[in-house]
Amino acid sequence: MEIGTPIPSPRPAPHDDLDRLDRLILAAETAFMAHTGASQRLRATGAEVLSGGVASSWQATIPGTVWADHGAGSRLVDADGTEYVDLHGGFGVGLVGHAHPAIVEAVSSRVRRGTHFGQPVQDGIRVARALAERFGLPLWRFNNSGTESTMDAVHLLRVATGRPKIIKVEGTYHGHHDSVQVSVYPTPEQAGPAARPSSVPAAGAAVPEDLVRLTVVVPFGDVGAVERALHEHRGEIAGMIIEPVMMNIGLIAPPDGYLRAVSDLLHAHGAWLAFDEVKTGLAVAPGGATQLFGVTPDLLCLAKALGGGLPCGAIGGVPELMNLISDGTYEQVGTFNGNPLTMAAARAVLEDVLTAEAYEHFETLRSIMVEGVQSIQRRYNLPGQVRAYGAKGAVIFTDQLDNYRDFVAYADQWGHAHWLYQLNNGVFLPPWGKCEQWTVSVQHTAQDVLRFLTNLELLAADLRGATLGVAS
Ligand SMILES: Cc1ncc(COP(=O)(O)O)c(C=O)c1O
Numbered sequence: 001m002e003i004g005t006p007i008p009s010p011r012p013a014p015h016d017d018l019d020r021l022d023r024l025i026l027a028a029e030t031a032f033m034a035h036t037g038a039s040q041r042l043r044a045t046g047a048e049v050l051s052g053g054v055a056s057s058w059q060a061t062i063p064g065t066v067w068a069d070h071g072a073g074s075r076l077v078d079a080d081g082t083e084y085v086d087l088h089g090g091f092g093v094g095l096v097g098h099a100h101p102a103i104v105e106a107v108s109s110r111v112r113r114g115t116h117f118g119q120p121v122q123d124g125i126r127v128a129r130a131l132a133e134r135f136g137l138p139l140w141r142f143n144n145s146g147t148e149s150t151m152d153a154v155h156l157l158r159v160a161t162g163r164p165k166i167i168k169v170e171g172t173y174h175g176h177h178d179s180v181q182v183s184v185y186p187t188p189e190q191a192g193p194a195a196r197p198s199s200v201p202a203a204g205a206a207v208p209e210d211l212v213r214l215t216v217v218v219p220f221g222d223v224g225a226v227e228r229a230l231h232e233h234r235g236e237i238a239g240m241i242i243e244p245v246m247m248n249i250g251l252i253a254p255p256d257g258y259l260r261a262v263s264d265l266l267h268a269h270g271a272w273l274a275f276d277e278v279k280t281g282l283a284v285a286p287g288g289a290t291q292l293f294g295v296t297p298d299l300l301c302l303a304k305a306l307g308g309g310l311p312c313g314a315i316g317g318v319p320e321l322m323n324l325i326s327d328g329t330y331e332q333v334g335t336f337n338g339n340p341l342t343m344a345a346a347r348a349v350l351e352d353v354l355t356a357e358a359y360e361h362f363e364t365l366r367s368i369m370v371e372g373v374q375s376i377q378r379r380y381n382l383p384g385q386v387r388a389y390g391a392k393g394a395v396i397f398t399d400q401l402d403n404y405r406d407f408v409a410y411a412d413q414w415g416h417a418h419w420l421y422q423l424n425n426g427v428f429l430p431p432w433g434k435c436e437q438w439t440v441s442v443q444h445t446a447q448d449v450l451r452f453l454t455n456l457e458l459l460a461a462d463l464r465g466a467t468l469g470v471a472s
Helices: 014-035 037-046 101-111 123-135 146-161 223-232 258-268 288-293 319-326 340-353 356-379 404-409 412-424 446-463
Strands: 068-072 075-078 083-086 139-143 165-169 215-218 237-242 272-276 299-302 313-317 385-389 392-396
Touching (some): 014 412, 014 446, 083 446, 101 340, 123 139, 123 313, 123 340, 139 146, 139 319, 146 165, 146 237, 146 272, 146 299, 146 313, 146 319, 165 223, 215 223, 223 237, 223 258, 237 258, 258 272, 272 288, 313 319, 356 385, 356 392
Parallel strands (some): 165 215, 165 237, 272 299
Antiparallel strands (some): 068 075, 299 313, 385 392
């Protein structure tokens, strides 16, 4: 059967899909282990000195870890020498692709002139100016990761108000500091009622109960829940940290008017709004979700794509909050903040790579992917939808995904099978399929994303019992 031929069989009941997915996953995991032998040997060797054989727990993927060797343009080459179209983008960092000439030039000319002084360099002013223009917030500081950015944001919210508590959305990941390690992926048994979620420590005993109770958890998209939290904890809420588009449980856009209503409510209660744009910033639009949805927060957190592959974070904000740094009320510090190498890379990202043409290119690739996925979903009668903004998007294998409870309610097998099929057929999506999104870079081509569509169709065809020739 040709790719693209409609499949006549009726859509099976969901449990039939899951039985079949389980069988496909088993075969695909076997194929995965067979073609990643060198990676699996490295993981075993690594485990002698690296806990779990990896550098970060998210790299301990199932059934095994793929070790990277090098990258060029839109491609990543693993330790077995297999080349992939890289839609992983290193967990959403890779808007510039690999070894982009502008980044190579910026970093290599800087590296020869010294890589660390612990003193500011001029590139930092250019980076901050570019961010101020893109996001409409006048004052910035740098750090080294998304975790540091959201930690600075939470600290500033507390310092500005003298209040101890923050509001956070159930199912968002904002990094691994204590205040936000609450209700990230709680189990249904822990999570409490959907409308009034419990505050559940994400890292077990690592986050003491005394800290957990300072983070009040609400469902995404529910203005009433924010209002209730502000009333129930009157005078105690410093502010709310939110991903304006949720991007660690697939992809969920804010309902119309939600961000504005939340901002107004917080201000009415003397509290502040912080956007975590670690994933969305620079990726969904030049000025991130802030530009896309027309609501400017009081504080904005960036990281990931900003450094063009180097570890760089930033926090921007309104003078009322950022002046608490300049007047010494809050010491925003870090040995590597504004490091010359990361500043050189970030300047090149903002000035040379993520230009207006880059965003047009993202849009071209986005429409090919969205239309292609929709066509496959229609022709193979797959459940779900596709959601995409700018360089990022996700195939969502459920018809309803508005919040964390919807995310938990649909089977993990969909995302896992999809990840395996893509990986076994030359396209690297981020692992933990159900949670993550694709990221395209300025160096990806239409050919690259067509390969992604071919692989999705392979999965669809195998699921529906129509063989396309190249299973897993
Ligand atoms: C939305 C969001 N915020 C914060 C972070 C933490 O960033 P980092 O891993 O750079 O500390 C992440 C990481 O995936 C993220 O997705």
